[in-house]
Amino acid sequence: MTAATYTAAEREALERVGRRRTVEALVDLRQRHLGEFQREELSGPHETENP
Structure with missing residues (x-):
């Protein structure tokens, strides 16, 4: 499926x-x-650090 086959709403949802x-x-x-x-x-x- 290419990007051109998605509707505008589907593209927006994927971007979100x-x-x-x-x-x-x-x-x-x-956090790690x-x-x-x-x-x-x-x-x-x-x-390696000085105490």
């Missing part, structure tokens, strides 16, 4: 879903990054 999934993916990445940062903070100084 795409935007929502993009936002969800960005939120997921931020924050989780990794918090785990590093809880683990204390790293071997």
Whole structure:
């Protein structure tokens, strides 16, 4: 199926879903990054850091 075969309403719906999934993916990445940062903070100084 090509983009030309979709109605305008169907294209708009697909674009909304795409935007929502993009936002969800960005939120997921931020949460993972924050989780990794918090785990590093809880683990204390790293071997390469000066105490």
